[in-house]
Amino acid sequence: MSIDRTQATQPIGAVQPRDTADNSLQQAARKTSVTNTPTSGTAVTLSSAQSALTQSNTQDINSQRVEELKQAIRDGKLTMDIGKIADGLLQDTQDYLKGI
Structure with a gap:
């Protein structure tokens, strides 16, 4: 298969480098404008x-289980039931579509 060009391509202009000294001045100006902003009296x-x-x-996270999983990943012993993962994805998708 051959594709013929119908129009000539135009060269891209040169990219001009940024002046980092000017950039730091702009950042400093932004910081001072933010720090000088008055606060409202809303509590x-x-x-x-x-x-x-x-x-x-810390009760929300079972740190012992997390460490067991990390070690299993490091040792290459972590096994996953891909059928269970697929079933969960399908169920979530079905639940989502029912809600639309």
């Missing part, structure tokens, strides 16, 4: 439930 109070959610909770 935010979180509910106890929201406060509990934002705090780090």
Whole structure:
């Protein structure tokens, strides 16, 4: 199969390098404009439930299981049931399509 060009291609112009000194001045100007922005008098109070959610909770992560999985990956002993993964993907897709 052959493709013939119908129009001649035009050369791309040269790319001009950036002046890094000018860039640092712009960044400094942005920082000063942000720091000089006045703050509003709005106060935010979180509910106890929201406060509990934002705090780090190590009970959510089973660190022993995570370490076991990391070691199994390192040793090349981690096996995955690809049929189970495929079934889960199909089920999620079906649930998503039902919700549309």
